[in-house]
Amino acid sequence: MIDLKKIRKEFPIFQNQPELAYLDSTATSLKPKAVIEKIREYYEEYSANVFRGIYPMSEKATVEFEETREVISKFINANKSEEVVFTRNATESLNLLAYSLGRKIIEDGDEIVTTIMEHHSNFVPWQVLAAEVGATLKVIDINDHGYLVINWDEVITKKTKILALTYVSNVLGTINPVKEIVIAAKKINPKIIVIVDAAQAVPHTKINVQDLGADFIVFSSHKMLGPTGVGVLWGKEKYLKEMYPFMYGGDMIEEVYIDHSTYKDPPHKFEAGTPAIGEIIAFKEAIKFLKKIGMENIRDHEKKITDYAINRLIDTFGQSIKIYGPKKIEDRGGIISFSLDKFHPHDIAQILADNGVCVRAGHHCAMPLHTRLNVPATVRASFYIYNDEKDVEKLVEGLKKVNKTLK
Amino acid sequence: MNIYQDIILDHYHHPHNQGRLDISGKSVQVSNPLCGDKIEMTIVFEKNKVKEVKFQGEGCVISTASASMLTDYAKNKSKQELKKLDSKFIIKMLGIDLGMTRIKCALLPLEALHKLL
Ligand SMILES: Cc1ncc(COP(=O)(O)O)c(C=O)c1O
Numbered sequence: 001m002i003d004l005k006k007i008r009k010e011f012p013i014f015q016n017q018p019e020l021a022y023l024d025s026t027a028t029s030l031k032p033k034a035v036i037e038k039i040r041e042y043y044e045e046y047s048a049n050v051f052r053g054i055y056p057m058s059e060k061a062t063v064e065f066e067e068t069r070e071v072i073s074k075f076i077n078a079n080k081s082e083e084v085v086f087t088r089n090a091t092e093s094l095n096l097l098a099y100s101l102g103r104k105i106i107e108d109g110d111e112i113v114t115t116i117m118e119h120h121s122n123f124v125p126w127q128v129l130a131a132e133v134g135a136t137l138k139v140i141d142i143n144d145h146g147y148l149v150i151n152w153d154e155v156i157t158k159k160t161k162i163l164a165l166t167y168v169s170n171v172l173g174t175i176n177p178v179k180e181i182v183i184a185a186k187k188i189n190p191k192i193i194v195i196v197d198a199a200q201a202v203p204h205t206k207i208n209v210q211d212l213g214a215d216f217i218v219f220s221s222h223k224m225l226g227p228t229g230v231g232v233l234w235g236k237e238k239y240l241k242e243m244y245p246f247m248y249g250g251d252m253i254e255e256v257y258i259d260h261s262t263y264k265d266p267p268h269k270f271e272a273g274t275p276a277i278g279e280i281i282a283f284k285e286a287i288k289f290l291k292k293i294g295m296e297n298i299r300d301h302e303k304k305i306t307d308y309a310i311n312r313l314i315d316t317f318g319q320s321i322k323i324y325g326p327k328k329i330e331d332r333g334g335i336i337s338f339s340l341d342k343f344h345p346h347d348i349a350q351i352l353a354d355n356g357v358c359v360r361a362g363h364h365c366a367m368p369l370h371t372r373l374n375v376p377a378t379v380r381a382s383f384y385i386y387n388d389e390k391d392v393e394k395l396v397e398g399l400k401k402v403n404k405t406l407k
Numbered sequence: 408m409n410i411y412q413d414i415i416l417d418h419y420h421h422p423h424n425q426g427r428l429d430i431s432g433k434s435v436q437v438s439n440p441l442c443g444d445k446i447e448m449t450i451v452f453e454k455n456k457v458k459e460v461k462f463q464g465e466g467c468v469i470s471t472a473s474a475s476m477l478t479d480y481a482k483n484k485s486k487q488e489l490k491k492l493d494s495k496f497i498i499k500m501l502g503i504d505l506g507m508t509r510i511k512c513a514l515l516p517l518e519a520l521h522k523l524l
Contacts (some may be wrong), residue, residue: 150469192489344467346442346512355411362441376443376465405411406468 004296004388010289011386012036021357021394026170026200026335026364026382028222032289035226037199038282040322051251061398065277067123068284069267075287076217077208078234083241086275087231090199091121092216094164096233096270098125101216102162102242105193108134111160115140116372117169120365122197122303125174127165134345140165140374144323145170150181153180156188163194167201167217171366172325173306173335176202182213193239199223203384204302204333206295209234226286227279233270240266247272298385302334305320305383309336309392316396317403324373341405345377351405352354359395410503411468419468425479426461436464437521439515444470448478448519457481457489462519467512469505474516476500486524492517 008014010032013022022030035169048058050065066081070375102125106112112126130137138160143149146169156163163185168175182194196214201207204230209217216239221230245252245263252272254262263269290298307329313321313336322339323347326332340348349361360380363370370376381395427434428449438445446464450457460481462474465510480500481489497513505513 125467344444344465346415346467346509350509363443367440370443376440376445382415405416 002293002385004386007293008388010034021391022382023383023387023391025175025223025387025397026380027360028228029203029225029384030386031227032225032286034285034289035282038285039227039278042278042281047248047278051275061277061281061384063283066277067279068402071284072232072234073289075233075291076202079210079237082265082267083237083240085233085244085270086280087218087233087270088229088276089222089231090197090218090220091176091231092137093231093233094121094197095125096165096193096217096246097235097281097345098129099206100246101193101239102126102129102245103121103133104242106130106133106135106161109159110135111138111157112136112162112163113140113155113160115136116142117146117148117172117174117366117369118164118166119170119197119199120367121370122164122166122195126162135161139368142172142174142369145327147331148172148174148176150184150187152184156192157280158189160185160192163192164197165195166197166199168198168204168333168335169325169366169369170335171337171364171369171378172198173332173337174326175205175331175333178214179212186213189242191406200333200335203290205299206294215239221279221286224286225289227281228238229275229276229279230280230283235266237266240270243270246270247250249273267384291358293385301385302383303329305387305389305392306332306334306336308345308389309381309383309395311394312396313338313399317399321399324378334387335370335380336382339375339377339378340402341406343402345379345407348379348399348402351402352395355394355401357391357394357398363382412479412503414503415468415472415488415503418472418475422455422462422471424461424500425463428459430462432459432499433523435519437515437519437522439470439511442467443511444512444515446470446474446515446519448474448523450520450523452486454489456483457486458483460520460523461468462516466502466515469501469509469512470515471515473497473501474519477516477520489520490524492504492520 002335045059046057050062122288162165194214195216198217202219216235345361430447432451435450445464448462451459
């Protein structure tokens with residue numbers, strides 16, 4: 001059980017906006033005091049660059065910075081913290097992989113497999129890479145309930161070099177059985193590299209990369225109570241070592257000569273230039289906050305509130321509301337995308353906004369999925385640790401107003 | 408300010424000039440993939456002036472109302488006059504305050520009209 005009242009007190013935004021019904025944590029989460037305070041601490045007390053100075057302030061910043069890597073490593077149960085690479089966001093982590101890994105291993109005639117439910121950031125980099133090197137991009141479809149439909153023998157072949165898929169769909173909410181998928185894929189082709197977009201999973205449920213079996217996972221700090229500007233790429237050391245660097249310049253270099261250069265080992269090989277130091281330092285406070293509540297408790301809470309919301313919506317709006325994705329609450333995260341009547345999602349979101357409810361309208365960076373669902377756009381409400389039944393009631397009341405205004 | 412004023416909703420529920428001119432009219436399609444709005448506009452000129460203009464498609468309240476009002480306005484206006492219309496004109500015509508995202512919906516019909524001139 002989680003103590004919502006206590007949790008909400010930790011988020012200063014609720015003091016500034018007591019009536020806020022924030023239902024867009026899938027886009028980005030709110031931030032607790034501890035994270036904001038840690039950013040302030042860095043900028044006010046030891047705002048030096050990392051790895052560069054031998055004076056105490058720089059050493060303190062470096063220690064704090066590397067401590068975050070350690071905390072992340074333990075949080076996802078990585079083998080060692082050197083497997084944790086800092087990027088700007090999940091999108092950059094995926095582009096890094098398409099560039100540094102993809103361009104190393106994919107050749108003319110190879111195959112890359114992804115799914116129709118991907119966020120553009122786990123779709124377009126592979127599409128572009130395939131076109132560039134002459135590889136084939138295969139796309140796994142879904143069924144009408146929002147589950148992946150995998151015809152194993154057709155999809156994965158000896159030519160498949162990469163399988164890139166999302167853990168949790170940011171539209172359907174579907175939780176893919178990633179562990180089973182990895183086992184099945186590697187059975188057909190043991191050399192396949194599996195990349196998991198865990199941007200909507202790591203914030204909401206316990207992830208153990210040893211147990212998951214994937215070769216890479218990516219996620220963003222800002223979706224899990226942390227600051228913006230920080231992403232994570234976790235990968236198996238042997239692959240990180242083989243991959244090309246991503247960007248060249250300061251901090252990633254070992255030695256530079258007129259005619260060639262040598263590079264540091266991972267993770268620093270992929271971290272060129274001054275990073276988002278204060279934000280990375282503060283990110284560990286977000287993880288500590290989540291750990292204190294407990295990932296199992298978070299998942300439980302989201303299941304409960306999502307179940308409650310789906311029931312309230314169906315009870316109130318019946319046939320006129322269409323909710324996408326799995327019906328079984330065990331199979332979905334705290335995300336509800338829907339259509340209401342013939343109303344345009346922008347109008348729905350606008351009227352909800354006028355009533356203090358923040359949701360998102362559009363294709364949520366998943367245009368192939370919306371084309372597949374045969375709708376140009378949907379409305380999405382999503383939940384996190386600070387959302388309660390009152391938020392759901394505001395959503396329901398807001399949607400009643402939509403009916404009244406637009407009917 | 409609430410953008411769902413009665414006059415806007417009236418145009419949304421009962422749009423003027425809806426449909427398609429299939430005589431010798433010129434036609435164009437514009438869309439805003441972000442929200443899925445799509446408008447097809449057809450037009451017939453007489454000499455240099457708009458004789459008839461119609462629109463059809465899927466859109467939100469704002470884009471539909473904007474198309475309805477703009478097509479009303481465009482009739483009997485010259486190409487030169489219509490070319491001068493800009494976002495300020497559309498905001499004034501709708502009489503509502505639009506944020507950064509919704510202004511795109513309001514401007515979609517104007518984009519179609521300008522492509523036809
Ligand atoms: C499933 C999924 N993947 C990737 C991303 C991209 O995250 P970011 O914008 O932080 O790079 C998002 C967030 O929008 C997402 O929901």
